[in-house]
Structures are given as structure tokens and as C-alpha cells.
Amino acid sequence: MTELINPAEWYDAAQAADRLTRNSGKPIDHSYVRTLARYGKIRSLKLGSRASLYSKEDVDHYIVEERGEKSARARRQAAKPKPTRKQEKPRA
Numbered sequence: 001m002t003e004l005i006n007p008a009e010w011y012d013a014a015q016a017a018d019r020l021t022r023n024s025g026k027p028i029d030h031s032y033v034r035t036l037a038r039y040g041k042i043r044s045l046k047l048g049s050r051a052s053l054y055s056k057e058d059v060d061h062y063i064v065e066e067r068g069e070k071s072a073r074a075r076r077q078a079a080k081p082k083p084t085r086k087q088e089k090p091r092a
Contacts, residue, residue: 010045010053024064036062 011019013030020028033054037044042058 005045005053009056011056011059012051012053016042016054016059019059020062020064023060023062026064028064032064033059 013033016033017028017030020033033042034044034052036042037052037054042062043055045053045055047053
């Protein structure tokens, strides 16, 4: 059974790149939209061998952060002091 597509719920690559540019405040290329879909960050729908659509819901909520921003945040979280453990008595 063929599923009907509501075009109001999808962007093409150029539209998605324009929306991500507005969300992030920096230029985003349409090829990066395909990369995000390949990594599973946004949902995509293949229409053929060369055409894809991208979920408006996912694209509208996604913000491209500066390079290294997420990994820097993870390092800061890991660097927070950990609760100290009781020291074990040395074995004789």
C-alpha cells in the first residue's frame, strides 16, 4: 500500500538548509542537511535515487552548534567533582 505524503510536513534540502541557517544564525549548506539525516539527527524520506524530503518538525527544532560545542559540554560534565569514596584499608 502506498503511503500519501503531506508536503506541508516536509522540506526539500534547500528549504531545510535555509531554516537551519535561521535557527543557528550561521550559514548551513544543503549538503549538511543530508549529513544530519544520515546521522539520524533529522528524519528524511527518500523519493528516488537523488531526491529526499526532510521532516519540518525535526528541522524546525534543530540548532547547529559551533564545532566542538557538544564535546566541550560533555568534557565539562565529566570534569565535575565526583563524590569521594571511602578508602579501603591496605591489605597486610
